[in-house]
Amino acid sequence: MKNTIEVCFTPHAFPLLPHEDRLVVVIDVLRATSCMCTALHHGIDKILPVASIAEARDFQSKGFLVAAERSAQKVDGFDLGNSPFEYMKPELKGKVVVFTTTNGTQAIRVARNAYKIAIGSFLNLSLLSDWLSKQNRDIILLCAGWKDFFNLEDTLCAGAIATKLDATDKFETIHDSTLAAKYLYEKAEGDLYKFMENSSHFNRLSKLNLYEDMKYCLTPDTAPVVPVMEGNYLVHNGHK
């Protein structure tokens, strides 16, 4: 029997889907899950995602290294922001980073009762898809979106993963959201960056001159890791 693969466009819609027995992939391409993949790929030991700034401050006061972003900008007083390039620094190797962002960490929280949570982005597209195809589980690709609204980049990434899983012939789909994500990816695939130029978050990040971040985050397979939640921590699952 085939497993199901479904795309959920927003954390707001997620509770409508049965998910306790499913593997949920959280996707926040610009930029939380791209940062997470980059961090674990570049040797950061563990990430502790927290939903609120208050929790983040609490961990900082206990001596943790803390990354905090809201509305695309680093929150004043914290150690790191939400640019993937910050997570490549050699001095971060082996460290634990506490992490809170506008959408990505909220999506992880919404999915906390799922069978398992993994992290997806374009940066780990092929390795993640390969790993997912071997799990014998129903899968939900959960787009973090933007403040509970649909966004284009997470949907394109979900479409890319769904397309790869479809090709294995091990999965089937019920919801039209999955079909739409694949159609959109098919349309965008030739030039993701150009396709993204009219999107809301591209405009938001352009105003902050974050073009290099966006280019990096839209480049497939540059951080081949499979981050999974174990207890409260996001860790490298060892799959290469």
Add this chain to the structure above:
Amino acid sequence: MKNTIEVCFTPHAFPLLPHEDRLVVVIDVLRATSCMCTALHHGIDKILPVASIAEARDFQSKGFLVAAERSAQKVDGFDLGNSPFEYMKPELKGKVVVFTTTNGTQAIRVARNAYKIAIGSFLNLSLLSDWLSKQNRDIILLCAGWKDFFNLEDTLCAGAIATKLDATDKFETIHDSTLAAKYLYEKAEGDLYKFMENSSHFNRLSKLNLYEDMKYCLTPDTAPVVPVMEGNYLVHNGHK
């Protein structure tokens, strides 16, 4: 200043959008809003949308003509179902029809606090778009979806309307959902029926042999009316 045009994929997401001052177009292509356009175009006087079967029964006991559909089928004991061809009958001219469906009438209920509610489908695409472009209002295209999930056909219709309004240069868009709907319509436009073949509701209706209903509902401009809510009733707004 330009007005905004936004696509909302599901009634579930609708409360997230400010809407009290906006004109909301409810779209349920297969088949509620296609039936509504057909009915008013063929001379039915008024439609009274109700959300529950219980309300529908209550009206029937008072002598009203009642249409009721759930899960794509006519509910036993009612006068009419959800096939647009039923609403072309000459004996229905001048009548009032009470109407309840799985998704369409629920979407109307969700939008009840909007400035105004109009009804959209492929059947009134050009006339509706022309009328909308002259209202000087922010517009939300509300897809009825399927039991609070995203569906393809309503999104394609919303994409078609948004594309036509874009061409007037009077509107702007913030949300990526609007962009995605336009991209999907662009991809589907050449052959809507073929594009729909993999969708969930196409499969649901195919099992009931409703191919003719689907072909009709995907044919633009065959019922050129602009149905609007006035009080509790849906009426022809007189625009031709």
